[in-house]
Amino acid sequence: MSVRRALVTGGAGFIGSHVAEALASDGYDVTVLDDLSSGRRANVASGIRLEELDIRSPEAAGLVRTGGFAVVCHLAAQIDVRKSVADPVADASRNILGSLNILEAARQAPKPPRVVFSSTGGAIYGDFAEPPSDEGESKDPESPYGIAKLATEYYLAYYGRVHRMDVVSLRYANVFGPRQDPHGEAGVVAIFCQRLLGGTPLTVFGDGRQTRDYVFVGDVARANVLAAGAALPAAGRLDERAFNIGTGVPTSVLELAASLQRVAGSGTKIEHAAARPGEQQRSFVSIAKALSVLKWAPKVALDAGLRTTFDWFRTQATPQAPSHVAS
Numbered sequence: 448m449s450v451r452r453a454l455v456t457g458g459a460g461f462i463g464s465h466v467a468e469a470l471a472s473d474g475y476d477v478t479v480l481d482d483l484s485s486g487r488r489a490n491v492a493s494g495i496r497l498e499e500l501d502i503r504s505p506e507a508a509g510l511v512r513t514g515g516f517a518v519v520c521h522l523a524a525q526i527d528v529r530k531s532v533a534d535p536v537a538d539a540s541r542n543i544l545g546s547l548n549i550l551e552a553a554r555q556a557p558k559p560p561r562v563v564f565s566s567t568g569g570a571i572y573g574d575f576a577e578p579p580s581d582e583g584e585s586k587d588p589e590s591p592y593g594i595a596k597l598a599t600e601y602y603l604a605y606y607g608r609v610h611r612m613d614v615v616s617l618r619y620a621n622v623f624g625p626r627q628d629p630h631g632e633a634g635v636v637a638i639f640c641q642r643l644l645g646g647t648p649l650t651v652f653g654d655g656r657q658t659r660d661y662v663f664v665g666d667v668a669r670a671n672v673l674a675a676g677a678a679l680p681a682a683g684r685l686d687e688r689a690f691n692i693g694t695g696v697p698t699s700v701l702e703l704a705a706s707l708q709r710v711a712g713s714g715t716k717i718e719h720a721a722a723r724p725g726e727q728q729r730s731f732v733s734i735a736k737a738l739s740v741l742k743w744a745p746k747v748a749l750d751a752g753l754r755t756t757f758d759w760f761r762t763q764a765t766p767q768a769p770s771h772v773a774s
């Protein structure tokens with residue numbers, strides 16, 4: 448059988464490094480494209496090539512055009528929702544223009560690869576949506592980050608419809624696991640782990656009843672492998688090639704804190720701070736479509752995933768307790 452080549456943009460980051468490893472385990476010859484702005488060389492497993500490039504560069508476009516990839520998993524992004532609010536132009540530069548550079552290069556490849564885009568189910572549907580959100584739910588992103596993800600999904604749909612490209616959007620809920628960063632959409636897990644290890648109180652904003660849908664990174668990596676190879680109907684409208692990747696289960700911040708305290712065997716105090724203005728109260732996604740079309744379902748239960756994550760943070764040399772909490 449001929450070698451199947453895969454490119455993972457953002458493959459030195461948290462989720463991308465797990466995606467790269469999962470594709471390699473599935474037999475792909477994997478190349479990572481990452482500018483190491485938040486990713487780490489150490490996250491790239493041996494046997495996987497690293498091309499240190501910016502997704503906005505002509506060199507990155509050249510690699511996508513000429514690399515002979517069967518699939519490009521596009522994860523490289525600016526991932527901090529607050530940064531996107533503070534500097535929407537910088538966010539759009541990486542998250543819209545960078546994505547467009549990759550898509551346009553893929554279109555120009557002699558045999559265009561399937562592009563599997565990492566979108567968001569946590570930040571795309573917005574506050575008008577009544578969870579669990581399915582893929583057809585109306586979309587009113589509450590941040591420039593969410594807008595950039597939705598804009599990129601529209602570009603994907605356009606490339607699918609007009610240029611007959613093979614595109615998939617995976618809309619992740621709140622992804623947690625080893626190597627995660629406190630600034631991502633499930634940053635609260637990293638922050639609580641670091642605080643439990645440092646013996647400092649867990650800060651919960653408001654009453655702590657706000658819910659999120661926490662999905663383990665290994666399950667997200669497996670969703671990418673399935674999306675890379677699945678037989679799918681022709682790409683057409685915005686939501687047709689989009690799949691929510693979560694658990695369908697809402698977990699409140701208080702429940703999350705209690706689970707992590709159990710895992711850590713620590714009675715670290717919980718402190719309440721004022722509710723943050725504009726914070727979404729309820730967010731979880733329907734995963735029925737991923738189940739029926741991609742044959743994907745999450746396998747790692749929350750407690751088991753939290754244990755793996757906490758154990759990983761414990762192995763890190765100098766845990767820091769960041770001064771703010773993301774959700």
Ligand SMILES: NC(=O)c1ccc[n+]([C@@H]2O[C@H](COP(=O)([O-])OP(=O)(O)OC[C@H]3O[C@@H](n4cnc5c(N)ncnc54)[C@H](O)[C@@H]3O)[C@@H](O)[C@H]2O)c1
Binds near residue numbers: 485522541566628
């Ligand atoms: N973490 C979550 O809960 C979550 C939820 C929904 C969607 N996502 C999406 O999943 C993807 C991966 O997120 P993550 O949490 O692993 O974040 P991460 O910061 O660990 O990974 C992003 C990677 O992209 C690289 N990168 C950033 N800008 C780049 C550029 N211009 N050129 C090349 N590389 C660049 C970074 O160095 C990093 O390695 C992102 O697209 C993110 O928006 C994450």
